Amino acid sequence: MMKSLLDWIDHRTGIRQLTKSALFENIPGGSRWRYVWGSTLTFTIFVQFVTGVFLWMGYSASSGDAWESVNYIQNEMIGGWLLRGIHHWTAQFMPVLLLLHLMQVVIDGAYKAPREVNYWFGVLLLLLVLALSLTGYLLPWDQKGFWATKVATNLINLVPFIGPEMQKLVIGGTEYGHHTLTRFFALHAGVLPGMLVLLIVGHIYLFRRHGITPAEPVAKRDAYFWPDQVFKDTVACLAVMVAVLGFVLWVHGAHLGSPADPSEPFSAARPDWYFLFLFQFLKLPFFGEGNEVWGAIYIPGMAVGLICLMPFIGRWKLGHVFNIGIIFVFLGGAGALTYLAKQEDVAGPNSARYLKAVLDDARDGLRVTALAMARGIESTALSLLKDDPKTQGARLFAQHCASCHRYGGHDGLAVELAKAGTLDELGNRTGLTSRFFSGDAVHPDWLARKSGTQDEWQTVRSLLQAKAEGPFDVIASAKPEEAPEAPDLKGFATRQWIRDLLDPDKFISPRYFGGTAHKDGDMYKKFLNRKVRKYDAAERKMLDAIAVALSAQAKLPSQAAVDQAGAALIRQGIKYLQDDIGCIDCHAFGEPDPDAVGPDLTGYGSRQWTIDFVKNPEHKKFYPENNDRMPAFGVKKILTDKEVGLIADWLRVDYFEPPAAGPGH
Amino acid sequence: MENQEENQIESFDSAAGESVGQAEEPVNPPEPGTPESAGERRGFIKFLCAFIGTLISAVPFGAGVWSYFDPLAKRNKGGGDGFVMVTTLDAIPADGSPAKFSVVADKVDAWNRFSNVSIGAVYLRLVDGVPKALHTVCPHLGCFVDYRPGNKDFFCPCHNSNFKLDGSLAVGVSPRRMDPLDIQIRNKTEVWVKFQNFQPGHSDRVPV
Structure with a gap:
């Protein structure tokens, strides 16, 4: 039955003869492991086609949807992370396999007559795969892909005569946008794969036409392709798949940075690792001042040209040796440049910025993902991020407030790193090896302090030199250039923050008003210094109740539960504030007081109070007479109302937090 | 590296085929006629080829089909009485x-x-x-x-x-x-x- 069916099919298609000729290809010298690379490449291309088509079913190529759809695939679609991970990591292996294949062909002399044309097909295939990598890198529309691809497409500008026009055609206009994505996507999923298929068919046809070039010396007898070589090929493909899956499971799919933002710089924008050598090549001083075209186009073009000429050079015995030498020179050069690029990133003069940018991007990416999952995306993921106090409030604080204020001793943008248990651990994490390979590496310019203290942050470098013992808290943040001059606002309006404010020593420390004119004001001189210092235990208890009551005015989300539970104490505190301690001698509370000289305590630290203060600290509610240097951010239109609101929400920790840990894991 | 046994078997197998040369046209498969142990070994290799080949080809399809079925997964459509x-x-x-x-x-x-x-x-x-x-x-x-x-x-x-x-x-x-x-x-x-x-x-x- 089966046989007659096969006979029927064979009679009409010749399938048996085709299978026979496919499987019983003669392999001179028998099967060898070094012949597996072509098969692994065919396999990876097959994997990319399959996963690519399935990804296509979830991807949307427009600047408002690309990141959003990729994020959906990665974090919300069942199995999407696996699908995307396989596609991404297989792409990472392809350049390696291409290189191994090319090396085998050159070393074994398989490019020689009559196989030149097939060799050129191979070179074209190599370039096509690189073009697929380049176009695919942009499609997630994250910061990394956006800025790195921008650099790549700006290089097109350097092409002589037609550069600017070519660039416009490639990116679909003068600016990156919808048409950049639609064009890149059509190239990535249509044009380039189509060309790839044609070339592979040609490549394999020509390969079968001329047969395999045996690696010298041929020590063994011939064998057929099936099953020994097929077995070796299959095992090699299995190894590739296992390695790919290893990476996929390790990072749970593939990395997705924060959404592309033309207004936000990204110091860590780099091309994918196999292009880093070209990236570094362009940094060589020779290619400055109008010579970029040599580094970007002419010299790489000549290198490809030389690779294409190898079949002719290889006709002479010495020429073949030269070819092999050139391949190793290219390999060594590219390897060295790649190392230099990476080395400069993690240990060069700007490495602190680079490493910080990587952390910032990861943090923002996770944040948008969490917001998108919890709230959905009304317009774009970028606008979701731009409206998020947690990330944007910090940015605005760093830009507008951190020249005087601090936030936990830093500028508000520090990324908290894992604690370092000991000095040795801190030293190891600062080392070059760790910075190359580890996710929790520490840059020596970043800051650390003994765990659990509120000491001033010191650079990791100085801690290492001082040989102080750990454990240490570590943050990714450079030391602010100017000394703090105004209060540290981390924990603003919380009970502890106000308790510390009412401590005379802390009040005049740099953490509060030590750097301002207020250290000589009545609050310190007449109240804290003269009275509070002499308080007995009962009075201290009253003062503490006032701190609790005042903090309740802020209605901080983080204190909602304790404020509710401590209602009696809060009422008591308000009574002390009004009747016993005499706060209202200088401050207004509950109703406007034209004689007040200190800030109004009604709604102290609440959203509205904070916004009003930032907009105009000289308002009669706050410091009409004695404002010390703080600009009226609203009145002078330095910040918009929305921006002031973001800062206030961020200071008050009044923003959405996902209930569980991060998404995706 | 291939061991001695494998070398011998391969030599034996390919003895029926052609010697070193171009495979311009497909050649006929060698008749089995091998000692029993070698035949079993080749059978096992063929089985492994098919098994591993199917397995690794199924991985991308599996991931794709799995995510393709995402719409069938139940999703919380949000609160409210509708x-x-x-x-x-x-x-x-x-x-x-x-x-x-x-x-x-x-x-x-x-x-x-x-x-x-x-x-x-x-x-x-x-x-x-x-x-x-x-x-x-x-x-x-x-x-x-x-x-x-x-x-x-x-x-x-x-x-x-x-x-x-x-x-x-x-x-x-x-x-x-x-x-x-x-x-x-x-x-x-x-x-x-x-x-x-x-x-x-x-x-x-x-x-x-």
Whole structure:
């Protein structure tokens, strides 16, 4: 039955003869492991086609949807992370396999007559795969892909005569946008794969036409392709798949940075690792001042040209040796440049910025993902991020407030790193090896302090030199250039923050008003210094109740539960504030007081109070007479109302937090 | 590295084939005729080739098919009782003829969550002063059913199903009457409709 069916099919298609000729290809010298690379490449291309088509079913190529759809695939679609991970990591292996294949062909002399044309097909295939990598890198529309691809497409500008026009055609206009994505996507999923298929068919046809070039010396007898070589090929493909899956499971799919933002710089924008050598090549001083075209186009073009000429050079015995030498020179050069690029990133003069940018991007990416999952995306993921106090409030604080204020001793943008248990651990994490390979590496310019203290942050470098013992808290943040001059606002309006404010020593420390004119004001001189210092235990208890009551005015989300539970104490505190301690001698509370000289305590630290203060600290509610240097951010239109609101929400920790840990894991 | 045994076997096998040379045309497979152990070994290798080959080829397909089935996974459509305010009583024609109203609500569309967008439409008409709601979509295959004022009936332009004003089938291929929707009057004049879609093509009314 089966046989007659096969006979029927064979009679009409010749399938048996085709299978026979496919499987019983003669392999001179028998099967060898070094012949597996072509098969692994065919396999990876097959994997990319399959996963690519399935990804296509979830991807949307427009600047408002690309990141959003990729994020959906990665974090919300069942199995999407696996699908995307396989596609991404297989792409990472392809350049390696291409290189191994090319090396085998050159070393074994398989490019020689009559196989030149097939060799050129191979070179074209190599370039096509690189073009697929380049176009695919942009499609997630994250910061990394956006800025790195921008650099790549700006290089097109350097092409002589037609550069600017070519660039416009490639990116679909003068600016990156919808048409950049639609064009890149059509190239990535249509044009380039189509060309790839044609070339592979040609490549394999020509390969079968001329047969395999045996690696010298041929020590063994011939064998057929099936099953020994097929077995070796299959095992090699299995190894590739296992390695790919290893990476996929390790990072749970593939990395997705924060959404592309033309207004936000990204110091860590780099091309994918196999292009880093070209990236570094362009940094060589020779290619400055109008010579970029040599580094970007002419010299790489000549290198490809030389690779294409190898079949002719290889006709002479010495020429073949030269070819092999050139391949190793290219390999060594590219390897060295790649190392230099990476080395400069993690240990060069700007490495602190680079490493910080990587952390910032990861943090923002996770944040948008969490917001998108919890709230959905009304317009774009970028606008979701731009409206998020947690990330944007910090940015605005760093830009507008951190020249005087601090936030936990830093500028508000520090990324908290894992604690370092000991000095040795801190030293190891600062080392070059760790910075190359580890996710929790520490840059020596970043800051650390003994765990659990509120000491001033010191650079990791100085801690290492001082040989102080750990454990240490570590943050990714450079030391602010100017000394703090105004209060540290981390924990603003919380009970502890106000308790510390009412401590005379802390009040005049740099953490509060030590750097301002207020250290000589009545609050310190007449109240804290003269009275509070002499308080007995009962009075201290009253003062503490006032701190609790005042903090309740802020209605901080983080204190909602304790404020509710401590209602009696809060009422008591308000009574002390009004009747016993005499706060209202200088401050207004509950109703406007034209004689007040200190800030109004009604709604102290609440959203509205904070916004009003930032907009105009000289308002009669706050410091009409004695404002010390703080600009009226609203009145002078330095910040918009929305921006002031973001800062206030961020200071008050009044923003959405996902209930569980991060998404995706 | 290949061991000695393998070398011997390969030499033996290929002895039947050609010597070193170009494989311009396919050659015939060597006849088995090998010692039993070698034959078993080759059989095992062939089995391994097929097994591993199938396995690794299945990985990308598996990942793809798995994610392709994502729409079948249950998703939480959000809270609420499903009722949406559509209009007020005053907006429905007093003469008992039906009028079409857009249903505007929040909508989750894959990664987007839109607020206040059209998600569909309903026909409302008054029966003795009480509003009745019908889904505007034909239960046959989901075309938008027109109201024909002249004939005072509903008419599906795709397959010519005709429905009476109460939604029952007059003539046509539709497997069931037009889908009635639950309705509530809130705050005296607000008309709230429990808007939902039903599977087309079946005689039973099953929510999507």
